[in-house]
Amino acid sequence: MNTDLDLLIEYLPFIIPLVLLQVGLAIFSVIHVIRHPHYRFGNQVLWLLIVLFIQFIGPLIYFIAGRGDEDGRIH
Amino acid sequence: MVVSINNVTKRFGAKEVLQNVNLAIPENSIFGFVGANGAGKTTLMKCMLGLLPVTSGTITIAGEAVTFGQTKSNAHVGYLPDVPEFYPYYTAQEYLKLCAVITNMPKRERKQRIEELLELVGLIQTKSPIRTYSRGMKQRLGIAQALLNRPKLLICDEPTSALDPVGRAQILTILQAAKSETTVFFSTHILSDAEQICDRVAMLHEGTIIFEDELTALQQQVDHQFVFTFTTSVNQALSQLSELEHHMYIEEDALIVQLSSENERLQFMRELTDRNLVIQSMHPHTKLLEQVVLEVLK
Amino acid sequence: MSSWLGFLKKEWTESVKSYKLLLTLLIFSVLGVMNPFIVKITPTLMKNFMPEGTVLNLPDPTAIDSWLQFYKNFPQMGLFIFILLFSTMMSKELEKGTLVILLTKGLRRSTVITAKFAMGFTYWTLAFLLTFIITYSYTAFYWDQSIVQHVFLAAGCVYVFGLLLFTITLWGNTYFASAYGGLLVTVVAVIALFIVAIFPESASWNPLQLLTAPPHMLTGEVALVEMRTPFIIAIGTLFIFLLGTIFHFNKKRL
Structure with missing residues (x-):
């Protein structure tokens, strides 16, 4: 157990920014998915699962491919 | 004459869309340009704006020859496309500001001119981004941007075609009001629209102008x-x-x-x-x- | 000039509103952290995944390993995502027809291209600096960087290659006026460069060297002077494509 904690402390300079970025992005994406309920494909539940549980890549896919068009039309 | 079109021919491949078109548009008039869908109205308008090259012939707007690509004559023209497309994330005010910057309008004039136009087209109260606009609202914003730099010629491509009766009446009223400061050249396939506000009417059929006269003169014929x-x-x-x-x-x-x-x-x-x-x-x-x-x- | 800046501002607003700024900041800072992280954690992972009792003689990672990760991930992941994000700058406007109104208001056609190029240039610079500075900071913190040669110049090579690819994408995107046009042209261009690279003598001039040589520059295997011709050719090609885009767009039928 002790060694695991040591490891964690050793990698803290990496983990803190990565976790901050991931959590921040996940929260931002969730808000966006809820407030813009139009998607090029898929539904709200699907996109919520994707942006919450697939780290980094999930939100990336959502913003590049899944997000509905700016003019709010349903696709 | 604010516009003179001399012997303009336009070919797309082997298809002759415009054949020896001659047209002169006098100042401060509303000039109706009628013809069926696909008669070549939009093509002629795009040629007048330098968006398409003509195969032969010349077009002069306000004394300036129109050239394909970069054309100085566009400084005298306001254009409303048949389906005007804007940047959906801007509001009407922001979009007109972008247009004002692009036309090099002096800074102190901008705010007043933009408000004046939004008032004219009835969008002064609208604060939402353009992506929420209806067809009619986009069409009206389109007229506002076209009039922004006080053009000598306003070219409108089918401004009323896709609108409901209320929207159509609004557009026609705005065009009529615009006549006091500019010349309006608008195309339509709805003859009653042309009849309501035009001073002159020309008809394009299969690439040629088949008649062109004052509306009253045309009426006298029958x-x-x-x-x-x-x-x-x-x-x-x-x-x-x-x-x-x-x-x-x-x-x-x-x-x-x-x-x-x-x-x-x-x-x-x-x-x-x-x-x-x-x-x-x-x-x-x-x-x-x-x-x-x-x-x-x- | 004011209309150039006005259009540039519109490009900026558009990139922010379409989440390009957010994605760029995010992806490239994550990439920056990942490079040294992967290097640092690999020996530990290996130890944990290997069966009990296996003796591993892994050398301790060095600054070189951290930079090797940078040259692996930044062009493969970073450049790829960047091109993907900015591959529709022209086609989106041409497909929708949003430029028609602005052009008939007297916006110069060259302004459209140069402002879009400037915006892509700015974003690529931002992306590059983010990843580079973060990787550099971690590497300097954990390892001794004095063994690494030409850190800045080697990274500069990749940066210039990215700019070249972006310009090629912009040209393809304008020429074919479709989202896939730009990507296709870029892919074809990269494949062509790789095919040329099969012949060893092309190494003296092939711009692809800017992408493949930097890891060897760090260790001193490739001398700086060998990069001069590929660098000049890359910059030259970049300007040819930029001018080509401007000339083509000047005569484009809209």
Whole structure:
């Protein structure tokens, strides 16, 4: 157990920014998915699962491919 | 003449879309450009804006020759495309500001001019981004941007076609108001729209201008004509009336008679009574523009 | 000039509103952290995944390993995502027809291209600096960087290659006026460069060297002077494509 904690402390300079970025992005994406309920494909539940549980890549896919068009039309 | 189009021909491959088109548009008028869908109206407009090259011929706007690509003449022109597309994330105000910057409008004039135009097109209260706009609102914003730099010529491509009656009436009113500061050249396939506000009308059919005149002159061509139907067949009535000097012809089971004065009209009525012809209906020949168009297309 | 800046501002607003700024900041800072992280954690992972009792003689990672990760991930992941994000700059406007109104208001056609190029240039610079500075900071913190040669110049090579690819994408995107046009042209261009690279003598001039040589520059295997011709050719090609885009767009039928 002790060694695991040591490891964690050793990698803290990496983990803190990565976790901050991931959590921040996940929260931002969730808000966006809820407030813009139009998607090029898929539904709200699907996109919520994707942006919450697939780290980094999930939100990336959502913003590049899944997000509905700016003019709010349903696709 | 704010626009003169001389012998313009435009070919797409082997297809000749415009053939030797000649057109002159006088200042401060509303010029209606009618023709069926696909007659080449949009093509001519794009040529006037330097968006398409002409195959031969010349176009001059406000004394400046139009060249394909970069054209100086565009400084005198405002253009409303048939489906105006804006950046959806801007509001009307922000979009017009971008247009003002692009046309190098002096900074102190901008705010006032933009508000003036938003007032004119009825968008002054709208604060939401353009992506929420209806077709009619986009069309009105389109007119506002076209008028922004006080152009000498306003080119509108089918501004009313996709709108509901209320939207159409709004656009026509705005165009009429715009006449005081500019020349309006607008295309439409809805003849009644052209009839309502135009001073001059030209018709494009299969790539050529088949008529071009003042609206009133066009109306006179068929003016003083009356449509009669009788209880007897129209052929029989015509044979009974054949000795009269009036200009008469048959159209769709009705007799069209040219009666230029009140006297003539009275006289004609007497003749009818004398011949025991009973009138079923009578009305003035009113489908002006449509009639003209149908006649020319025959 | 003011209309150039006005259009540039519109490009900026558009990139922010379409989340390009957010994605760029995010992806490239994550990439920056990942490079040294992967290097640092690999020996530990290996130890944990290997069966009990296996003796591993892994050398301790060095600054070189951290930079090797940078040259692996930044072009493969970073450049790829960047091109993907900015591959529709022209086609989106041409497909929708949003430029027609602005052009008939007297916006110069060259302004459209140069402003879009400037915006892509700015974003690529931002992306590059983010990843580079973060990787550099971690590497300097954990390892001795004095063994690494030409840190800045080697990274500069990859940066210039990215700019070249972006310009090619912009040209393809304008020429074919479709989202896939730009990507296709870029892919074809990269494949062509790789095919040329089969012949060893092309190494003296092939711009692809800017992508493949930097890891060897760090260790001193490739001398700086060998990069001069590929660098000049890359910059030259970049300008040819930029001018080509401007000339083509000047005569484009809209």
